[in-house]
Amino acid sequence: MTSASESRAGLELTEGKLNQVASHEDFVHRPRSLGRMVFQQFLRHRLAVLGTLVLLLIAASAILADVLAPFSPTYIDPETLVDLPSRKHPLGLDQIGRDVLSRLLHGGRVSLSVGIVAVSIYMSIGIVVGSLAGYFGGWVDAVISRTIDVILSFPRLMLILVLVSLLGPGLRNIMLVLGLLGWPGIARIVRAEILRLRVQDYVLAARAVGVPDGRIMLRHILPNAMGPVLVAATFGMAVAILQEAGLSFLGLGVQPPASSWGQMLNQARSLSVLDSKPWLWVPPGMMILVSVLCINFMGDGLRDALDPERSGPD
Numbered sequence: 001m002t003s004a005s006e007s008r009a010g011l012e013l014t015e016g017k018l019n020q021v022a023s024h025e026d027f028v029h030r031p032r033s034l035g036r037m038v039f040q041q042f043l044r045h046r047l048a049v050l051g052t053l054v055l056l057l058i059a060a061s062a063i064l065a066d067v068l069a070p071f072s073p074t075y076i077d078p079e080t081l082v083d084l085p086s087r088k089h090p091l092g093l094d095q096i097g098r099d100v101l102s103r104l105l106h107g108g109r110v111s112l113s114v115g116i117v118a119v120s121i122y123m124s125i126g127i128v129v130g131s132l133a134g135y136f137g138g139w140v141d142a143v144i145s146r147t148i149d150v151i152l153s154f155p156r157l158m159l160i161l162v163l164v165s166l167l168g169p170g171l172r173n174i175m176l177v178l179g180l181l182g183w184p185g186i187a188r189i190v191r192a193e194i195l196r197l198r199v200q201d202y203v204l205a206a207r208a209v210g211v212p213d214g215r216i217m218l219r220h221i222l223p224n225a226m227g228p229v230l231v232a233a234t235f236g237m238a239v240a241i242l243q244e245a246g247l248s249f250l251g252l253g254v255q256p257p258a259s260s261w262g263q264m265l266n267q268a269r270s271l272s273v274l275d276s277k278p279w280l281w282v283p284p285g286m287m288i289l290v291s292v293l294c295i296n297f298m299g300d301g302l303r304d305a306l307d308p309e310r311s312g313p314d
Helices: 002-029 034-043 046-063 100-136 138-153 156-167 171-181 183-197 201-208 213-249 261-267 271-276 282-305
Strands: none
Touching: 034 046, 034 282, 046 100, 046 282, 100 138, 100 171, 100 183, 100 213, 100 261, 100 282, 138 183, 156 171, 156 213, 171 183, 171 213, 183 213, 201 213, 213 261, 213 282, 261 282
């Protein structure tokens, strides 16, 4: 009787230990999703996390500009005779008496929206064109590749200036021109990724069982090719913000009385302003600098997180 009780007790103890070990192993070796691994790897990049937080703060201030700005960006203060920074106007007034802080906040809407819209346009074009070239190959790939080579052979800045001059300055035209001229680089990235992925075993198996080409592209190839594309999109947004600032500085961007960071720099380019009124050009210049740096930090973090050699299980 005693030996049977001891055997039963030993068996229960052994089963309990095995369950504990099994639960511990499940906890330790539980597979993580790709999105979770990428997110965790991104959080390890401190500059990327800091850049994301600062960029979100800048974007929130631009979205809430109507609430945060003390004045309308076109309001001319007739009471303040001195344009120096003061309690009423923390960043001072411009040459005709408009509040610089209000114009800075509203200008963020224009500069950030140009980056988002332009990148969205050429991302859409580049993904479609690159997918067609990489998946079908043959004469389709040859025609698209030669077209890309022709477009890239022209000086990009000159093309932008010519097209904006023909269409006329303005926010919508800038978005359109930057979007229509930026897709060749994305198309090349997508084409290279699809050329690599279309010979993988899971794609060949899908073809063997009769899966349509469109479904193979949308369900099996494109999701696995989006990593480098997303990284290129972040850097492209920074480039678009700089290009908008440059066009506005040259007078081909947003026209007064609307404001953007580049247009504020354009109004402060005289030597007297550069020498004696730094509050007119330092704030918009710093906003462009900080925004571009934050986007580049995000791109670096995203690139490291999507690198298979770095984002694998610890």
